[in-house]
Amino acid sequence: MKKWLQKGLMISVALLTFGIIAPNHAIWNQSDQDDGKVRSHEPSANDLTATIQLDQIYIEEETDVLDLETVGQTFKSAAKEQAYIKFGTRIAPVIGDEFETRIFPKIEEAIDFTLARLDDDTMRSLTITEKPSGNYSEKIFHIKNTASKEDVIRFHVRTENRLDAGYYYNFHYHTFEDAFVTHYDLGEIYWSKNTPPKWLS
Known part of the structure; x- marks a missing residue:
């Protein structure tokens, strides 16, 4: 198989399964080419495993079951990535450890709490913004409903200069439930x- 076709298939599988199932590279090894001819082979345990996994995906799609834990983990991974993009190479080494131990677990809780209150249709329409703001602006990322084009939850960090104490980073979030007024x-x-x-x- 040509390399571009293999890459296309792997990307398609990743997109269709939201990255839940990683492509099995043994599939590509079984289609080795000799002078343009594909060698035949006997079914292996890998073939059977791949078939079972694909069947399970098909059943889940048919019954429209959403795995809240998997959806939450996807958003939490993206959230951490966006936070470190915002921190950049100068701030991340200084506050990274403290962010990981004290702040990020609370971000994870807020995401889980918000997702648990949404219906399946809304969850299917959620996306995370990919451009944290620079300069001294607050935005880290927002989780947005693409169907309604409205934010569901906004995560921010404010730089505060306290007289005689120095600079602090205040991490907080806002939700759609009170029109983003309250700082949590x-x-x-x-x-x-x-x-x-x-x-x-």
């Missing part, structure tokens, strides 16, 4: 008395 505190991380770098730097 996730915690804060101390930077130093020196002015912090801009986000994305």
Whole structure:
């Protein structure tokens, strides 16, 4: 099989399954080519495993069952990635450990709590924004309903300069349930008395 066709098939499988099932590379090994002719082979255990996995996906799609844990994990992985993009290479090494232990677990809880209150149709329409704001703007990422084109939850970090204490990063979120008015505190991380770098730097 040509390389571009193999890559296309792997990407299609990843998109259709939301990355739940990784493509089995043994499939490509079984279609080795000799002078343009594909060698035949006997079915292996890998073939049977792949068939079972595909059958399970088909059943889940037919019954329209959404796995809340898998959907939540997808959003949490993307959330961490967006946070580190915002931190950039100058801020991440300084606050990364504290973010991982104190702030990110609360972000995960907020995502789980929000997803648990949504219906399946809304969850199917959710996406996460991919461009954290730079300079000193607050936006880390938003989870948005693509059907209604409205945000569901917004995660922000505000840089605060406290007199004689220095700079702090205040992590918080807002939800659609109160029109994004209330700040739900996730915690804060101390930077130093020196002015912090801009986000994305």
